[in-house]
Amino acid sequence: MxxxxxxxxxxxxxxxxxxxxxxxxxxxxxxxxxxxxxxxxxxxDDRVTRLSGLxxxxxxxxxxxxxxxxxxxxxxxxxxxxxxxxxxxxxxxxxxxxxxxxxxxxxAPNSERELQDFDAELILSDLGIVERRLERLAKTRDSDREKAVLERCLERLGAGSALRDLELSSDEERAVSSFAFLSRRxxxxxxxxxxxxxxxxxxxxxxxxxxxxxxxxxxxxxxxxxxxxxxxxxxxxxxxxxxxxxxxxxxxxxxxxxxxxDYISFFTVGEDEVRAWTVRRGSLAPRAAARVHSDIERGFIRAEVMSYDAFIEAGSEARMKALGQFRVEGKDYVVADGDIVNFRFNV
Ligand SMILES: Nc1nc2c(ncn2[C@@H]2O[C@H](COP(=O)(O)OP(=O)(O)OP(=O)(O)O)[C@@H](O)[C@H]2O)c(=O)[nH]1
Ligand SMILES: [Mg+2]
Missing domain, CATH: 3.40.50.300 (P-loop containing nucleotide triphosphate hydrolases)
Structure with missing residues (x-):
């Protein structure tokens, strides 16, 4: 991050x-x-320290x-x-x-005023981007979708509001993501x-x-x-x-x-390396795999998963298996905070 x-x-x-x-x-x-x-x-992250100790x-x-x-x-x-x-x-x-x-x-400080003023700067910066882009698009006939989203942004920004909580569909989000609006960060x-x-x-x-x-x-x-x-x-x-x-x-x-x-951490473990990785909450297993390596996402077969707390309680992988807590998960698995994951893949 x-x-x-x-x-x-x-x-x-x-x-x-x-x-x-x-x-x-x-x-x-x-x-x-x-x-x-x-x-x-x-x-x-104490969990990494603990896993490394094991x-x-x-x-x-x-x-x-x-x-x-x-x-x-x-x-x-x-x-x-x-x-x-x-x-x-x-x-x-x-x-x-x-x-x-x-x-x-x-x-004396005036932090409220300062926050409002700074947010206004972010809004103005984005407003400039939106206006310039719309001006340019006005000369073209296509890009209707982009125009529509930008119009919505313009309305917000023009009213002095940040884009932070503007609800956009994933299509709309894609249409404007390249502008990297500051008031949306x-x-x-x-x-x-x-x-x-x-x-x-x-x-x-x-x-x-x-x-x-x-x-x-x-x-x-x-x-x-x-x-x-x-x-x-x-x-x-x-x-x-x-x-x-x-x-x-x-x-x-x-x-x-x-x-x-809304970031969470998952872990990969082994003799070579114990490592923490970060993903957005709600990420599916292949997305998490991509953090480790794009090949693993491409050749994703399954994920072997143990939750950290259960693992610490059980004490070993063997014991986790005996308890039925060593899980095999597929492409639709939503990775949870603290998951210890071993990706199986084939490229
Ligand atoms: N009393 C007090 N003074 C602080 C604190 N933090 C920074 N300062 C003082 O504020 C002045 C500016 O600090 P900087 O950290 O250089 O501020 P900056 O935002 O990086 O400044 P620019 O890069 O010039 O915009 C210095 O004289 C600091 O000693 C704080 O927590 N308390
Ligand atoms: Mg400085």
Missing amino acids: RAGLVGFPQTGKTTLFEALTGQAAAPSGSSRTAKSGLGVVRVP YHPKKTTYAEVVFVDTPRSKAAPSGLDAAMLQAVAEADALVVVLRGFDDMGGR PLLVVLNTSEKDAGAPLPSGLVTLAQQSGAQLLSVCAAVEAEIARLPQADQADFLASMGIDEPASARLIRSAYALL
Whole structure:
């Protein structure tokens, strides 16, 4: 999964990136805001650790999330310029960072307003795309289906609403997917609080607004968490606890993103590798197989499946078989979170 950190200038995007990845966004010596940073974070999952302990594989691979920091927008106060758009072009989800601390000039934060303004920027960006495309299509006689969907989008956007919760059929979705509308991307809102507000309840107005926008919301004190992320791994848990933070920002953010995107994990196990994979909930076995390798999807015969919890309780594959819990599933099987899967295929 790829998540793009976006927002207005000086809201703490780069600081959050450092907190999430434990790495500085740009090489030292260069301006910290000059470049778009990429950081890979492993998805914490005790189940993978446990399976690895049982199989003693040569290699253990956790699922990963790529966070993208976006370069400073020079066109302040506008939050979206070409560089930022390019940085998030391939993001599965947008993480909008809101300022929850007094800025350099001592101005108090207004996170609700900021979220509304940023959503408006996403909407305007999409509106521009839709209008240009419709103008072009007006000169042609075909593409009626595309025109019809774009008209629906235009209506929404023109009324100042995001495309996030616009219901589209799978045909319609396909017709507009290449536009990668920003206001349709799943949105995660991070309120970047001041040190004194770390751990305080979220402002209720912002909670309501995020709900209305179809977004997930969480608060993080990026400055504190970036400090902690720089400490040796062994010391991090103690420092978090001393600040009243249960879980590092990266773990909380990844969990929210998985919930938002409705992602689940399944596992493949063996002597060579124990590995976690991510798919959308509701995916059929061949789709899950494609995550592992396209050949496995093409030559899919069946999937041998054990659910993680039952497996841990039983203790071994042999015992699972004896209990009748080692299942053989076909093409129509919907993969469940925690499934341990062995694909049988023939190419
Ligand atoms: N008090 C407080 N200050 C913060 C926090 N996070 C960031 N800041 C400060 O806010 C300023 C901007 O932080 P950055 O992380 O560079 O923000 P940015 O959004 O990446 O900024 P641009 O890339 O320039 O748009 C810095 O002076 C940070 O020290 C926070 O959690 N609390
Ligand atoms: Mg920055």
